[in-house]
Amino acid sequence: MLRWPRAFLRWPYAFAFCLSVAVGATAIYFSHDLNVGLKDPEGFLGPAYIRLPLLGILLFLVGIVPQAIHRYGVKNTLSGVRTIVRNEWTLKRVAYAATGMVSFYVCYVSYRNLKSYLPELTNTIHDRALLQLDHVLFFGNNPAEVLHSVLGTTVAAQVLAVLYVLYLPVVPITVAAVLVLHRDVTVGAWYATAVSLNWVLGVVSYYSLPTLGPAFYEPQRFADLPENGATQLQMSLLRGAFGFKEDPQGDKIFGIAGFASLHVSVVFTLALFLHYAGIARAIRYTAWIYLGFTILATLYLGWHYIADDIGGLLIGWIAVAVGAWATGNTRWQKRRRLAAEKGTPEVEATPVS
Template sequence: MLRWPYTFAVCLSLTVGAAAIYYSQTLDVGLKDPEGFLGPAYIRLPMIGLLIFAAGIVPQSIHRYGMRRFVPGMRTIVRDEWTLKRVGYVASGMLSFYICYVSYRNLKSYLPLLREDSLHDRQLLELDHLLFFGNNPAEVLHGVFGTSIMAQVLAVLYVLYLPIVPITVGAVLVLHRDFTVGAWYATAVSLNWVLGTVSYYALPTLGPAFYQPQSFYDLPENGASALQMSLFKGAFGFKENPQGENIFGIAGFASLHVSVVFTACLFLHYAGINRLVRSVAWTYLGFTILATLYLGWHYVADDVGGLLIGWLAVLIGAFVTGNTKRQKRKRLAEHDVPAVEPATRVVTTGPSI
C-alpha cells in the first residue's frame, strides 16, 4: 500500500472528510454538496470522466484506424489499454479529489461559526496600500486598464477557473498513460483544498470586494460581480440559518484560484507536457493574479500565499506519488532500464527533491 501512488491522497481525503463530518455534527450543520445544482456527485463525476474518455479515445481511434473503422478501433483500444487497474486508478483519483473538495467547501462554510471575530482585512488592506505607495491596488489597476473592456475580459477568465479545475484533473487522469503522473496531479490539487482550508482558519479575511465594496462601484456588471453577489447572498442566508440550504463561500487568504492555477503550471512544467499547453497555463496564471486584485477578490498577500500553497502542493504531491527525480532514478534502477533517450527524459522530469 505504501508504494500505491494514491495511498497519500486516499488517506488525505479520509482525514479531511472525517474533519468535515466531525464539525458538521458538532455545529449541527448538515453537509452540503456545493455543486449540487449540476446534479448529484455520483452522476456528475462519472460523466466528467466519460466525456474526457470519449474526447481522448475517439480521435485516437480515428488516427489509428481511420473513419471507417474507428468504432471497432475504439473497442480494440479499450480492450488492449483500459485494464481494471487503470480504471481503478482513475476512479481513485477523481474520488479523492472530490472528497477533498466537498470537505473544503463545507469546512470553509463553517468559518463564520468558528472564527467570526478574527477578521484581518484591515491589516492586509494596509499592507496593500504600503506596497502600492499609499494607493489601493484595485484603484491603481482600474486607472491603468480602464473599467470597461478589461473588466469583462478578466471576469470571464476568472470564472472560467470553475470548470477548468475538474476538467484538467479528469483529463490528466484519463489521458496520461503513466498512472503515477495522474496520481501526482490529483494529489496536488487535493492538497490545495486542504492547505487552503488551513490558511482560511489561520488568517480569516473576507477580501477587498466584501470588506471595502465602494472601491469597485466603478466596474460594470460582469460574471465575477454576479458571482460575488451570489456569494454575498449565500453568506447572508447561511448566517441567518446555518441549517438551511445556503453555504458560506467567502474567504480571502489565501487565494485558491492562484494556488490551483500555479499548481497546474508547475505540474505541466515538471511533467514535460506540450510547450504550447504550458505557455497557455502560465499566461492564464498571469491574468488570474491580475484579476484577483482588479476585481477585488484578494489582497496581494492572498496571492503570495496562493503561490506558496501551489508550490508546496506540487512538491508534496511529487514526493508521495514517487515523481521526484531521485525516486524515478531509483525506480528505473530497480527495473534495470537501459539509459536510452525516453528513459532519460523520464528521469530528468519532476522536482529535484
C-alpha cells in the same frame, strides 16, 4: 503481515486516499459538533458526483476516438475503440482514474463545508492589516484603484471576469483530463493529489488568517465596475453568506474567505505540474499566461489582497512538491526506479550534481 502495508505505501494514491479520509472525517466531526448538515455544493454542469463521472466519460471518448480513427480509419472507428479499450484500459487503470476523481471530490466537498463553518468558529477578520500591507507594497496606493485607472473599467472588467470565472470549469476538467488521457497512472495520481492538497491547505489558511477580501470588506472601491460574471458570483456568495448566517441548518453555504487565494494556488499548481510533467509546450505556456491573468483579476476585481496571492503561490508550490513525492514523481525517485529497472547500483544512477 508486512506485505499489505508496504504494498499500500507503494500505491500512488495512498497519500491522496489518507488525505481524503482525514479531511472527510474532519468535516463530518465539525458538522456533527456544530449541528450543521454536510452539503454537496453544486458547480459547473451540476453536482460534483454527477459532473466528475460525466467529464471522465466525455474526456475518455475524446481521447479514444481520435486514436481509433488514426490507427484504424474512419470506417473502423467503433472496432478500433473496442480494441484500444481492450488492450490499453485495464481494470487497474480504470480503478486508478476513479480513485483520483473520488479523492478529489471528497477533498473538495470537505473543503467547501469546512470553509462554510468559518463564521461559526471565529468572528475575527484581518482585512485591515492586509489592506495596509497592500498600500505599502503599492507605495501608498490601493492596488485595485491603480489597476482600474490603468486598465479602465469597461472592457478590461469584462475580460478579466470571464477569465476569472473560467476557473470554475477548468479545475474539474483538468483533473479528469489528466486522469483519463495520461497513460502513466502515477502522473494522474500526482495531479489529483496536488489539487486535493490545495483544498486542504486552503482550509488551513482560511482559519489561520480569516479575511473577507477587498470587494466584501470595502465594496465602495469596486462600485464603478460594470456588472459581469465575477460581480454576479460575488453577489451570489453574499446571498449565500447571509442565508447561512440566518439558517446554518439550511441549504446555503458560506463561501467568503480571502487568505489564501485558491484561484491562484490551483492555477499555479496546474501550470507547475504541466511544466514538470513535460506536457506539450503550447499547453504549458497557456497555463502560465492564464496564471498571470488570474493574479491580475484577483486584484482588479477585488477578490484578494496581494498577500492572498502570495499565499496562493506558496500553497500551489507545496501541493505540487508534496504530490510529486507522495506519488513517486520526484527526480530522485524516478532515477532510483530507473536504476532498479536496469539492475544497476542506485549510487551510479543518482550522481551528485
